[in-house]
Amino acid sequence: MAGHPLAIRNTTRDTTVAGRVTSARNFWTSFRGLMGRASIDPDEGLWMPGVTSIHMFFMRFPIDCAFLGSEAPDGTRPVIAVRHRLPPWIGLVWTVRGARGVLELAPGTLERSGTQVGDRLAFVDARRSGE
Numbered sequence: 001m002a003g004h005p006l007a008i009r010n011t012t013r014d015t016t017v018a019g020r021v022t023s024a025r026n027f028w029t030s031f032r033g034l035m036g037r038a039s040i041d042p043d044e045g046l047w048m049p050g051v052t053s054i055h056m057f058f059m060r061f062p063i064d065c066a067f068l069g070s071e072a073p074d075g076t077r078p079v080i081a082v083r084h085r086l087p088p089w090i091g092l093v094w095t096v097r098g099a100r101g102v103l104e105l106a107p108g109t110l111e112r113s114g115t116q117v118g119d120r121l122a123f124v125d126a127r128r129s130g131e
Contacts, residue, residue, distance in 0.1 A: 005126040006047060008103065011076055012119035017066075018105055020126060021045040045105040047123070053095035054102055059088035062107040066115060067099040076120040077101070082110050 008017040020043055039061050054065060062085045068077040081096040085107045096102075103121075115121070 006123045007126040008045065008047075009122045009124060010113050010115050010119050011122050013114045015113040015115075017103070017113045017115055017121060018045040018109060019043045021047050021103065021123075024048045024051075040104075040106045042106045042109070045103055045109070047101060047103050049101040051102045052097075052099040054086075054104070055094075056086055056088055056090045062087050064105040064107055064110045065094075066103040066105070066110060066121070067096040068101050068103065068121060069098055070100045072120070076122045079115060079117050079119045079121060082115065082117060084110060 005019075006021040006023060007019045008021050009015070010017050020041070022045075024046060040063065052067075056063075065083040065086060066079050067081040067083075069080045071077050077100070080098050083094060086094075109115075
C-alpha cells in the first residue's frame with residue numbers, strides 16, 4: 001500500500017466515513033486486502049480501486065464494505081452497494097456490477113456515518129482534511 005492516507009467524507013450526509021484510509025495501488029495489495037491482519041481500527045479502512053468483488057477467506061474479523069461507482073467531475077463517487085458486518089471466513093464472493101472500487105471498513109462504520117446506496121463520497125488527503 002502506498003500513498004498518503006485518505007479521509008473519506010460522505011458529502012450527501014456531511015459525515016466522515018473514515019479518517020485513515022490507505023489505498024491499494026496494485027494487484028497484490030488489492031488481492032491481500034485486509035487478510036492476515038488481527039483487527040482494524042474504527043477510523044481505518046482500505047480503498048481498492050478497480051475491485052468489483054470481495055471474499056472473506058482468511059479474514060480474522062468482520063468488515064463493512066461500500067462499493068463505489070465512477071468518479072464524477074466534482075471528485076465524488078456514488079455508493080452503489082453496501083455490505084454490513086460481513087463475517088470472517090465465509091466462502092461467498094460478492095460481485096457488484098458497475099463497481100469501480102470498494103472500501104473495506106471497520107464493522108459499524110457505514111451505519112455510524114449514515115452511509116447508504118446513492119450517497120456520494122469524497123476522498124481527501126487526510127493530512128489536509130482537518131478531521
